[in-house]
Amino acid sequence: MAFGWLPGAVGDIAHGAATTILLIAVTTLAGTLLSILGAAGRRNGPALLRRAIAWYVEVMRNTPFLVQLFFIFFGLPSLGIRLDPILAAMLAMTLNMAAYTIEIVGAGLDAVPLGQTEAALALGLRPRQVFIKIVLPQALKVIYPALTSQIVIMMLESAVVSQIAVRELTYEADMLQARTFRSFETYFVVTLVYLALSMALRRLLVTGGRRALGAGVS
């Protein structure tokens, strides 16, 4: 083992980590939003939409993320849609995460007693207000731990987007090991960086959730 290359590589590793953080931040926001729409549509939309969302969830959950990524990055250009690697990665990650979180958010919505909706309607709130102000906050509180785990899992899955040349942490590791010929050491260090990132992300989400939602997260 030799780590003489490490001081010169700190900048590259930090740059890669920053891109990984950017990817997961965008995915978390877009994926959560999409899954709230999806879960609401799955329950209250027209029959055709409900079925479409159900199939979407099944297809995404039963195929590998890597294949979805290739399908989007290599497939879309033949429809004339050419995406930057980083945009393709964000799109693939968001679509993948939403499939899991639609189920999670849906379970949360089901867990809010019907009486809450009835009471709010009786108070004269419009259905949309009832959903946004009464049902959704309670649902998010219930599902927050599951949502947190899913976000961390997605951060770890993002390593794969190096395969379409997004310059995130794994891509930087590939470049470094090609330059230094210290493959094992490079991947060892970067694995530790991922470990630190996932622990920090979990900590951040738990504290943030406690503050914003009062959600009990272990």
Add this chain to the structure above:
Amino acid sequence: MIEFTFWDIVRNLLLAARWTVLLSLAAFVGGALVGMVVLFFRISKNTWSRRLASGYIALFQGTPLLMQLFLMFFGLPMLGLRIEPWTAAVLGLTFFASAYLAEIWRSGVDALPLGQWDAGASLGLHYLQELRLIILPQAFSITRAPTVGFLVQLIKSTALTSIIGFEELVRTSNAINNATFEPFKVYGLVALIFFVMCFPLTQYARSLEKRAAH
């Protein structure tokens, strides 16, 4: 350029899918065996062995599988072992699976009332007998649904071994795509093959979950 008919593509993908299936099975069996050992440490009465197992699980659940595969593929040669992608893939996925399976089964052990242990002890069974005859059979049976669910995740995870050069479904599809330039067709078919492998298991896991809820 070689001409590929639709059936050539399908036939080649199906032939490659054999390796995906074989790798999934090997990793599941290997993961179950190593996972039992990790579980044994995880629920032991010794604080240090519990900590060791928790650390092992946190390490594998807190880092990307791709990194674990890279470390396996580049690490074993450092120990002087010549390694082929197949060996690295099986070993990498085995350790990965063992951490998840140990954690799933541990939740089953935790769900059992403490009285089950006491009852075993009062029957005069020693620790290993209690585990083998009373605790583990119940823990496995109540965690059947998440275990099958994890198998689906494992099958999908075999896709990553294409990156360290193991010739499975995704690697073959990359090669076919490079020759045919028909990414929609090729990756669509790959997705379909994975779906056909995983969907029945997902449905099975769901029915087990429902049965457990009643």
